Amino acid sequence: MDLITPAIGLLFWVTIAFLALVIILRKFAWKPILGAVKEREEGIKTALESAEAARKEMQNLQADNERILNEALAERDGMLKEARQLKENMIADAKAEAQTEADKIVAQAQATIESEKKAAIADLKSQVAGLSVEIAEKVVRKELADKDKQLALVESMLGDVTLN
Template sequence: MDLVTPALGLVFWTTISFVVLLIILRIFAWKPILSALSERERFIEDSLQKAEAAKEEMSRLTNENESLLKQARAERDQILSDARKVKDQMIVDAKELAHKEGARMIELARVEINNQKAIAMADVKNQVATLSLQIAEKVLRKQFEDQQKQDELVSQLLKEVKL
């Protein structure tokens, strides 16, 4: 059983060795390990804060983008509405102008037709008058070729005239 129970000197030197080892570890190992752990902890905290700030920034940007999209849609709708109104007004104006121009052209054509009609009627009257004169001249020449017919005409006219 000697092997199982340690001797007092072994316990003493083992304890001293362990305490020396703890002192050496505390001086050389614990401080760098603890400082590395605290530095790692600060790095993780900074990373978490940065991630939270980035998350908040993304949320703010998302909200801002949504508001910009709503505003752009509203502007687009307004522009389209204005364009429709302008288009409708242009169509109404063009129709009105076309109707006015058509009415003006019809009136001009009507005046021109009346003028041409008056000119044609005057020309027909002139031609009828000329033809009537030519026919009357030919008839009179035929009648006055014969002296006896001339005398008969004169006597007939004298009978018709009452003094």
């Protein structure tokens, strides 16, 4: 028996054992192994699809976040602009109201000054008239105290009067 060249009987029995093993494996183990491999393949495929869907969802969420952020920034800018405009309007209204009130106060003060001026002038005229009457009365009394002076005054007045 030579160790390098196999005998035909040995080759026959090894082939029969191999075929029996393949048939037994095919009948009992092949289907479960293929099923497990197929199930594993489907699980991997499902996981990859889920990962792709999650990636797309993350992209959508990121785009939504950017859109929402831009909208929030635009709304903030709009609110700030509106607040500035409201502030400017309030300041302008307050200035206009203050100016109107100041004009009203000035007009009232001018009217008061004018009326007080007229009253002062009227009072001054009254006092001047009173003083003039008193002075005239004193002068006339002094002049009319003497009979000769009275006659001279009457003749002087008559001389001043011209007849038409």
